[in-house]
Amino acid sequence: MRFCAVCACAALISAPAAAAEFLGRHIWQPPGPIAGGISALWLGAGGRDFVALSDRGAWFRGTLSRGADGVVDDVGVDGFGRLMRSTGGDLRGGEDDAEAIARVGDTFYVAYEGQHRVMKHADIATPPERIARPQAFRNLQNNSGLEALAADAEGRLYAIPERSGQLERPFPVYVFDDDRWTQPFSLRRDGQYLVSGADIGPDGRLYLLERWFAVLGFRTRLRSFDLEGGDERLEFETTLGAHDNLEGVSVWRDEAGRLRATLVSDDNLRPLLQVTEFVDYVLD
Numbered sequence: 001m002r003f004c005a006v007c008a009c010a011a012l013i014s015a016p017a018a019a020a021e022f023l024g025r026h027i028w029q030p031p032g033p034i035a036g037g038i039s040a041l042w043l044g045a046g047g048r049d050f051v052a053l054s055d056r057g058a059w060f061r062g063t064l065s066r067g068a069d070g071v072v073d074d075v076g077v078d079g080f081g082r083l084m085r086s087t088g089g090d091l092r093g094g095e096d097d098a099e100a101i102a103r104v105g106d107t108f109y110v111a112y113e114g115q116h117r118v119m120k121h122a123d124i125a126t127p128p129e130r131i132a133r134p135q136a137f138r139n140l141q142n143n144s145g146l147e148a149l150a151a152d153a154e155g156r157l158y159a160i161p162e163r164s165g166q167l168e169r170p171f172p173v174y175v176f177d178d179d180r181w182t183q184p185f186s187l188r189r190d191g192q193y194l195v196s197g198a199d200i201g202p203d204g205r206l207y208l209l210e211r212w213f214a215v216l217g218f219r220t221r222l223r224s225f226d227l228e229g230g231d232e233r234l235e236f237e238t239t240l241g242a243h244d245n246l247e248g249v250s251v252w253r254d255e256a257g258r259l260r261a262t263l264v265s266d267d268n269l270r271p272l273l274q275v276t277e278f279v280d281y282v283l284d
Helices: none
Strands: 020-026 036-045 047-052 057-068 072-082 097-102 108-112 117-121 148-152 157-161 171-177 178-186 193-199 206-214 217-225 233-237 244-253 258-267 276-282
Touching: 020 072, 036 258, 047 097, 047 244, 072 148, 072 276, 097 157, 097 244, 108 148, 117 148, 157 193, 178 193, 206 244, 217 244, 233 244
Parallel strands: 036 097, 036 244, 097 148, 148 193, 193 244
Antiparallel strands: 020 276, 036 047, 047 057, 057 072, 097 108, 108 117, 148 157, 157 171, 171 178, 193 206, 206 217, 217 233, 244 258, 258 276
């Protein structure tokens, strides 16, 4: 989501309110003409290879360097460029709001707001293929559409919009399987938390990243569910200003076998007020 309100720089680090262990953060300055707006993150199995997307239609890929404590301490970019239309050429205005990414085998899927859709990329740097676009996507709210995308071990996609339409209405989860979309379950919504990202971890659970925007910054929450929307667990919840606008999440296991979450923030292209940061947590 592209925020229109101006928020204070969220650099006040404070302890999370739940049991997950916060390991640290790393500030990153993305290269290229679209140097920010990072809204989506995919990590390889070891937490190092990455692809990140900007909600201004750019992609970045490379390798994360991690220190002895496992925290990102450098970002090596091997390439970057603009996301393309299925017919070739750069995305046009209103088409470029990339908000989420998932991978099935060697294929990337990208979810967009604005023109709410999911596109299929054999390579993130090449033109994608169109996949089915259900009527439910066309009815999503402007600037509050598809914000989260995840893929399970069977190759099914799980897409979740930022808003559910009403404050107490659950977030719908759309599943793409056998070349069609269904909406088999929803996830509980409460307070002012809105969806900002998702992933399915190596433990087979659906992890939902949420943020609560206030004038002075953001609260962040990570919940997890089974793949039918049950067995809800709170992984962590931060106080106001603990992190910037976290929008991308990837859950993976490190060499010690610990379940890890790496998250990345969207600076809304306001480098004087916000930052692009990688954040690392241990979940177990």
